[in-house]
Amino acid sequence: MKTREMWTRRLAGPALVGAAAVGLLVGCSSDAGTAPSEAAEAGAGGETEVVEVAVLPTSNMAAVHLGVQEGFFADEGLELNMTTVGGGAEMVAGLQAGSFDFVAVGYVPLFTAAANGLPLVMISANDVGGATVEEEWQTVVAGADSDVQSVEDLEGATIGVNALKGVAEATIRASLQQQDVDDSTVQFVEVPFSEVPAAVANGTVDAAFASEPFITQTLADGGRIVDTPSYNLGENFPNGVWATTRDLVESSPDVVDRFARAIAASIDYATENPDAVREILPTYTALTPELAGEIRLPIFRSELDRPQLENLSQLLVDFGVIDEAPNLDELTRD
Numbered sequence: 001m002k003t004r005e006m007w008t009r010r011l012a013g014p015a016l017v018g019a020a021a022v023g024l025l026v027g028c029s030s031d032a033g034t035a036p037s038e039a040a041e042a043g044a045g046g047e048t049e050v051v052e053v054a055v056l057p058t059s060n061m062a063a064v065h066l067g068v069q070e071g072f073f074a075d076e077g078l079e080l081n082m083t084t085v086g087g088g089a090e091m092v093a094g095l096q097a098g099s100f101d102f103v104a105v106g107y108v109p110l111f112t113a114a115a116n117g118l119p120l121v122m123i124s125a126n127d128v129g130g131a132t133v134e135e136e137w138q139t140v141v142a143g144a145d146s147d148v149q150s151v152e153d154l155e156g157a158t159i160g161v162n163a164l165k166g167v168a169e170a171t172i173r174a175s176l177q178q179q180d181v182d183d184s185t186v187q188f189v190e191v192p193f194s195e196v197p198a199a200v201a202n203g204t205v206d207a208a209f210a211s212e213p214f215i216t217q218t219l220a221d222g223g224r225i226v227d228t229p230s231y232n233l234g235e236n237f238p239n240g241v242w243a244t245t246r247d248l249v250e251s252s253p254d255v256v257d258r259f260a261r262a263i264a265a266s267i268d269y270a271t272e273n274p275d276a277v278r279e280i281l282p283t284y285t286a287l288t289p290e291l292a293g294e295i296r297l298p299i300f301r302s303e304l305d306r307p308q309l310e311n312l313s314q315l316l317v318d319f320g321v322i323d324e325a326p327n328l329d330e331l332t333r334d
Helices: 020-026 059-070 088-097 107-115 167-178 193-201 214-220 229-233 246-251 253-272 274-284 306-318
Strands: 049-055 078-084 102-106 120-128 138-142 158-161 187-190 207-211 224-227 238-245
Touching (some): 049 059, 049 253, 059 120, 059 253, 088 102, 088 238, 102 107, 107 120, 107 167, 107 306, 158 167, 167 229, 193 214, 253 274
Parallel strands (some): 049 078
Antiparallel strands (some): 102 238, 120 238, 138 207, 138 224
């Protein structure tokens, strides 16, 4: 039986971390760094395979943690060696470098890499926005003392986003335009999710794009929700996806099939067991059990919504996040 110690993890170096990593890597030869890890290549005779998986320390990663806990991956003969990283660019860099076999990534870094020629493949959706305003777990919030009382007050405002030229900025702009608010007057500045409650409370920004648990923290401080950009663009708007490399799909289809079945079962389990989601959150995040019991939960969804993804990719082009929409046929597993 294989163990983690049998595999050498090749972690991406500091130069690969951050948004610049994607541009750096896609400029390399398409043959470089796309080979699957030893973990995904090896294994015969029913032995457990160890696969390298990159995740974020966020609430929408609950499904994969539940899948490990409930044995869905073990049932497929897989052991997950999960590495927590800082963001999507680091995940994409790790995929190309061979450090990771599978990643749970946002569509923006995925589409950016694909638009630049990196052969990636979507395996399964992971999470989406809310089907109602009340369910939306990523919103624009303002502090208790902010002059921003409603979406109309965002005209001319300074808005914090977790990454400039990312999906938050694009969806906020589209949402403002949809509501006849002049988005050209808005100034976007970078504010990490964890700093949002303090930034809106002390007036560093007029408003900010927040994800849970930071929405709940802002509301507890007397703040308010002033817009729900993802919901305004469509119910259950796409947010996160599981992906791998085209090379792994072609060289180790059985491993990919097994992972796809296990992650789909994990996502279905998370959807059907919200109490289990709340219980597991404090085991891998900084959330207390009390706060985990209060936050708006992510909406887990394994099906890829092709029409919504087409809308998202065009939105990213329209707002200059990417120059050209990716080929979704090439990004989708056969």
